[in-house]
Amino acid sequence: xxxxxxxxxxxxxxxxxxxxxxxxxxxxxxxxxxxxxxxxxxxxxxxxxxxxxxxxxxxxxxxxxxxxxxxxxxxxxxxxxxxxxxxxxxxxxxxxxxxxxxxxxxxxxxxxxxxxxxxxxxxxxxxxxxxxxxxxxxxxxxxxxxxxxxxxxxxxxxxxxxxxx
Amino acid sequence: xxxxxxxxxxxxxxxxxxxxxxxxxxxxxxxxxxxxxxxxxxxxxxxxxxxxxxxxxxxxxxxxxxxxxxxxxxxxxxxxxxxxxxxxxxxxxxxxxxxxxxxxxxxxxxxxxxxxxxxxxxxxxxxxxxxxxxxxxxxxxxxxxxxxxxxxxxxxxxxxxxxxxxxxxxxxxxxxxxxxxxxxxxxxxxxxxxxxxxxxxxxxxxxxxxxxxxxxxxxxxxxxxxxxxxxxxxxxxxxxxxxxxxxxxxxxxxxxxxxxxxxxxxxxxxxxxxxxxxxxxxxxxxxxxxxxxxxxxxxxxxxxxxxxxxxxxxxxxxxxxxxxxxxxxxxxxxxxxxxxxxxxxxxxxxxxxxxxxxxxxxxxxxxxxxxxxxxxxxxxxxxxxxxxxxxxxxxxxxxxxxxxxxxxxxxxxxxxxxxxxxxxxxxxxxxxxxxxxxxxxxxxxxxxxxxxxxxxxxxxxxxxxxxxxxxxxxxxxxxxxxxxxxxxxxxxxxxxxxxxxxxxxxxxxxxxxxxxxxxxxxxxxxxxxxxxxxx
Numbered sequence: 001x002x003x004x005x006x007x008x009x010x011x012x013x014x015x016x017x018x019x020x021x022x023x024x025x026x027x028x029x030x031x032x033x034x035x036x037x038x039x040x041x042x043x044x045x046x047x048x049x050x051x052x053x054x055x056x057x058x059x060x061x062x063x064x065x066x067x068x069x070x071x072x073x074x075x076x077x078x079x080x081x082x083x084x085x086x087x088x089x090x091x092x093x094x095x096x097x098x099x100x101x102x103x104x105x106x107x108x109x110x111x112x113x114x115x116x117x118x119x120x121x122x123x124x125x126x127x128x129x130x131x132x133x134x135x136x137x138x139x140x141x142x143x144x145x146x147x148x149x150x151x152x153x154x155x156x157x158x159x160x161x162x163x164x165x
Numbered sequence: 166x167x168x169x170x171x172x173x174x175x176x177x178x179x180x181x182x183x184x185x186x187x188x189x190x191x192x193x194x195x196x197x198x199x200x201x202x203x204x205x206x207x208x209x210x211x212x213x214x215x216x217x218x219x220x221x222x223x224x225x226x227x228x229x230x231x232x233x234x235x236x237x238x239x240x241x242x243x244x245x246x247x248x249x250x251x252x253x254x255x256x257x258x259x260x261x262x263x264x265x266x267x268x269x270x271x272x273x274x275x276x277x278x279x280x281x282x283x284x285x286x287x288x289x290x291x292x293x294x295x296x297x298x299x300x301x302x303x304x305x306x307x308x309x310x311x312x313x314x315x316x317x318x319x320x321x322x323x324x325x326x327x328x329x330x331x332x333x334x335x336x337x338x339x340x341x342x343x344x345x346x347x348x349x350x351x352x353x354x355x356x357x358x359x360x361x362x363x364x365x366x367x368x369x370x371x372x373x374x375x376x377x378x379x380x381x382x383x384x385x386x387x388x389x390x391x392x393x394x395x396x397x398x399x400x401x402x403x404x405x406x407x408x409x410x411x412x413x414x415x416x417x418x419x420x421x422x423x424x425x426x427x428x429x430x431x432x433x434x435x436x437x438x439x440x441x442x443x444x445x446x447x448x449x450x451x452x453x454x455x456x457x458x459x460x461x462x463x464x465x466x467x468x469x470x471x472x473x474x475x476x477x478x479x480x481x482x483x484x485x486x487x488x489x490x491x492x493x494x495x496x497x498x499x500x501x502x503x504x505x506x507x508x509x510x511x512x513x514x515x516x517x518x519x520x521x522x523x524x525x526x527x528x529x530x531x532x533x534x535x536x537x538x539x540x541x542x543x544x545x546x547x548x549x550x551x552x553x554x555x556x557x558x559x560x561x562x563x564x565x566x567x568x569x570x571x572x573x574x575x576x577x578x579x580x581x582x583x584x585x586x587x588x589x590x591x592x593x594x595x596x597x598x599x600x601x602x603x604x605x606x607x608x609x610x611x612x613x614x615x616x617x618x619x620x621x622x623x624x625x626x627x628x629x630x631x632x633x634x635x636x637x638x639x640x641x642x643x644x645x646x647x648x649x650x651x652x653x654x655x656x657x658x659x660x661x662x663x664x665x666x667x668x669x670x671x672x673x674x675x676x677x678x679x680x681x682x683x684x685x686x687x688x689x690x691x692x693x694x695x696x697x698x699x700x
Binding site: 004008011067114 | 312317
């Protein structure tokens with residue numbers, strides 16, 4: 001199974017370097033390990049995150065694409081759907097069997113047809129429209145709801161820091 | 166299983182089906198239990214499969230769908246055949262959509278994605294090119310290559326029974342992956358797991374059936390659920406006893422709600438109770454520590470030979486009916502505190518009294534529980550090995566020693582009932598008065614009756630293992646033990662029923678008469694005084 005994962009990841013990496021997608025760039029952290037990727041996400045224009053260059057690591061399981069990778073911001077990030085340790089919490093990164101309570105529709109969750117590209121597009125869309133219904137960072141979600149100016153200020157600090165790196 | 170062979174075991178709707186084999190799950194076929202057992206039925210794997218097949222067959226015929234679709238429909242509606250039919254004929258398309266079946270109009274709207282068999286297509290997972298066929302999509306035109314299908318399915322099987330609801334991998338596609346398709350790509354162990362999930366689903370998704378709680382036991386218990394929420398004691402052939410309604414230890418005559426309260430209370434108070442749980446007590450005469458290694462409450466110190474009662478540490482000669490004493494161990498008297506105390510003292514006394522009251526009931530509940538465990542262990546040992554030895558020693562075929570097993574099963578069962586009468590007493594006998602007096606009287610009577618049976622098994626039977634006895638002696642013992650077993654069984658059955666009904670008629674003159682006559686006469690054999698008077 002892991003052979004399939006290696007082939008598929010190499011294919012996606014090649015495809016992305018040949019035809020880059022606007023909004024992010026991707027590469028391997030270590031050229032000998034195709035399971036760990038380094039991603040650079042541009043803060044989407046016309047959002048609080050505009051101008052930021054956020055670095056994140058993407059780690060794929062050996063049984064990819066049957067199970068999803070995990071994505072963790074390395075740059076500091078203040079967002080309702082990102083844990084304090086940088087881990088991204090969005091529904092398509094959840095295994096299909098992950099959610100016994102049924103908060104998420106099965107079709108919003110991971111499926112092997114998802115790719116690095118679709119994940120990145122989901123993350124970019126998450127930056128544009130935070131979902132404070134199922135927050136990973138409760139403090140950020142609360143501030144987003146109750147004190148938008150304060151939230152904005154914290155985000156612009158993150159944006160500034162990300163530019164320095 | 167000991168289910169009657171060839172029983173017509175498929176018609177749920179007939180309440181009179183096969184009376185003879187209802188709940189007859191004890192391997193030995195012994196009918197020792199004091200509670201009614203006609204409310205449930207134990208089914209082994211074969212019988213579960215048969216019932217599942219029967220339901221699927223019915224739906225397949227009526228709705229003209231495949232067996233796999235019928236299974237899926239039944240799962241969606243909790244294996245209720247009537248509901249499947251009602252919902253289907255109410256809104257067939259809606260149900261098809263909800264359950265993920267192919268639309269009935271054979272020209273699907275996804276037709277745009279459909280390609281001819283053999284056409285080269287790209288797998289949306291790995292981007293490999295491969296020829297499309299009817300085995301590369303599930304009727305929706307989303308084609309995936311064989312490698313990706315098997316990876317997808319293997320992964321889903323490892324996630325558990327949710328594989329039965331697996332949909333097409335394409336984002337947003339709700340078409341279910343049918344079983345034949347899954348089987349095509351699953352090999353060996355994974356395919357077997359799929360089968361297991363499928364037959365287990367008849368129990369997992371069916372509110373009328375539950376798994377036996379015994380470790381490693383795969384028996385399903387079907388309840389004929391007219392009782393509503395009430396407790397249903399289930400005795401499975403594996404030896405496990407549990408309440409069908411709440412999955413706790415079997416607990417009649419107490420209701421499920423009280424059991425839950427009692428168990429929560431026990432775990433909350435467990436710190437206070439630790440000292441009780443310690444297994445030893447000092448001998449009341451010589452103070453040497455004594456461990457209770459048999460179920461009977463009658464203790465004899467192995468050193469100083471002092472005979473005493475494990476419950477109250479009082480002299481045994483003051484107990485039991487033989488010696489004309491009074492079996493008073495189950496009584497909790499609130500008499501100790503008296504007038505003339507300050508508010509603070511009164512409060513402290515009240516707190517102390519409440520703890521003492523709880524301790525009283527808990528100690529007895531736990532002691533009978535331990536005896537129950539011991540009785541079950543003894544029974545297992547007897548059944549597996551000792552019975553053969555007894556047969557050898559007494560020159561009797563094992564088939565004729567069933568009376569020993571019956572007696573021992575009866576003891577285990579009665580310990581359980583007695584245990585729960587203390588939970589019952591704690592919650593339902595809060596006020597002093599005739600009801601409580603009467604309750605304690607029948608409880609005490611039940612205890613002393615059971616002690617006789619326990620003693621017969623633990624002491625008298627033991628002699629037949631060690632000494633040479635005549636055939637006549639053994640026949641005599643058989644008669645006595647069988648008689649005792651019957652007496653105890655009758656007594657407990659009546660007691661459970663009446664406690665469940667809340668002791669009807671108590672408070673009347675009749676009961677007063679019973680209470681007054683309660684002091685047992687010497688040498689009086691145990692009998693059913695109470696039920697005779699109450700009738």
